[in-house]
Amino acid sequence: xxxxxxxKTLTRRxxxxxxxxxxxxxxxWLDTYRPIxxxxxxxxxxxxxxxxIALLGRRSAEKRQATADPVQETRKLxxxxxxxxxxxxxxxxxxxxxxxxxxxxxxxxGFGILVQGGFLxxxxxxxxxxxxxxxx
Numbered sequence: 001x002x003x004x005x006x007x008k009t010l011t012r013r014x015x016x017x018x019x020x021x022x023x024x025x026x027x028x029w030l031d032t033y034r035p036i037x038x039x040x041x042x043x044x045x046x047x048x049x050x051x052x053i054a055l056l057g058r059r060s061a062e063k064r065q066a067t068a069d070p071v072q073e074t075r076k077l078x079x080x081x082x083x084x085x086x087x088x089x090x091x092x093x094x095x096x097x098x099x100x101x102x103x104x105x106x107x108x109x110g111f112g113i114l115v116q117g118g119f120l121x122x123x124x125x126x127x128x129x130x131x132x133x134x135x136x
Contacts, residue, residue, distance in 0.1 A: 003070045006134045007061040007077065010127055015054035017119060021047030035108030042112025050120075074135055081128035088124055091117030 025043025028036050064073065095117055098110025 003073045003077065003134050004061065004065050008058065011054045011058040014050055014123070017123070018047040018051035018054060021050065021116065035104045038105055038108035039112040042109060042116060046116040074131065078128060078131055081124050081131070084124040085121060085128060088117050088121035092121060
């Protein structure tokens with residue numbers, strides 16, 4: 001698989017996750033119980049941001065496809081995915097901190113972050129590890 005196909009697949013998957021997150025988040029956001037509402041807010045916010053990242057990433061990759069070196073593109077994507085994996089660990093730490101609070105609203109926020117950050121950790125790690133197949 002060449003890097004351009006891989007980036008297209010990666011951004012399509014991230015966009016799919018963003019749509020699912022927002023679809024799940026909307027009814028939670030409508031709930032009157034604040035901890036559940038806070039989970040919904042997290043799902044909506046993270047879903048919107050992930051969707052924007054996916055769309056902009058796809059557009060940027062398509063522009064670079066004609067001129068960029070595939071080897072350099074692969075290295076760049078690897079660095080981005082490792083950086084994101086590290087950030088995901090930070091999200092999980094923040095979520096754990098919120099979950100440890102006695103405040104139910106903060107726990108709701110923490111749970112929302114835990115789900116989103118947990119997914120992104122697995123997503124980024126899996127894609128960076130699979131990137132070796134693109135090089136071969």
